Amino acid sequence: MTGVLAAGSAGSPPRAARPARVLGALAAGGAALLAGWHGCIAEVVLCYLVSSAGYGFAMAALPRLVNQAGPVERSGSANSVNTVSRVLGGALGSAVVAGGGGFGAAFWLAAGVAAVGGGLAVFGGLRGNAASAVHP
Numbered sequence: 211m212t213g214v215l216a217a218g219s220a221g222s223p224p225r226a227a228r229p230a231r232v233l234g235a236l237a238a239g240g241a242a243l244l245a246g247w248h249g250c251i252a253e254v255v256l257c258y259l260v261s262s263a264g265y266g267f268a269m270a271a272l273p274r275l276v277n278q279a280g281p282v283e284r285s286g287s288a289n290s291v292n293t294v295s296r297v298l299g300g301a302l303g304s305a306v307v308a309g310g311g312g313f314g315a316a317f318w319l320a321a322g323v324a325a326v327g328g329g330l331a332v333f334g335g336l337r338g339n340a341a342s343a344v345h346p
Contacts, residue, residue, distance in 0.1 A: 234328015236264025
């Protein structure tokens with residue numbers, strides 16, 4: 211429910227960058243807490259509340275940001291890359307758990323990826339039209 215509430219507050223495209231910046235703190239922080247603090251159900255629920263708020267912001271904002279970064283005629287392809295990336299991330303996390311890395315390792319990986327994504331949103335990200343950088 212926390213993710214749904216966070217996603218609903220993402221708003222229109224001009225406001226989409228703000229939730230993407232919140233991703234770094236909430237998603238990475240919640241995943242890191244979950245990686246090291248999952249001894250009882252109350253701990254897991256608390257950590258999931260934090261991380262799901264961050265992921266809710268990100269999942270609502272990313273399609274908008276992807277569409278804004280490129281030309282309209284390529285928006286379908288751009289959003290498919292976004293979708294494939296989400297599925298690949300879930301598969302990678304499952305592989306880490308199944309490969310013996312365990313629950314903690316999977317969430318440390320998730321925290322790292324979320325921190326990099328949040329850092330890009332805050333400090334680097336794409337400036338201007340990404341399509342013009344690829345196809346001048």
